[in-house]
Amino acid sequence: MTRAEIFDKIADIIADRFETDRDQINEQLNFKKDLDADSIDFVEFVLELEDTFNAEISDEDAEKLMTVGEVVDYIVAHQTEDK
Incomplete structure (x- = not known):
């Protein structure tokens, strides 16, 4: 799975879970500051x-993941080979 595909899936999850406009989600988006996530x-x-x-x-x-970009990077780095 490419980095762009991973970002798109994560952005869709964020838009749904945090009721945020999908177009407003970028890699700099901070979960606590921008989404007010508890x-x-x-x-x-x-x-x-x-x-x-x-x-x-x-x-x-998980405690170290503050931004969307960090989550994408984490998933990219921890993908299993058979995906």
């Missing part, structure tokens, strides 16, 4: 990412 919102988002990308994101790693 810890429960973010945990649910991470769980959805894990399901969507068949990935495991540790709590320690």
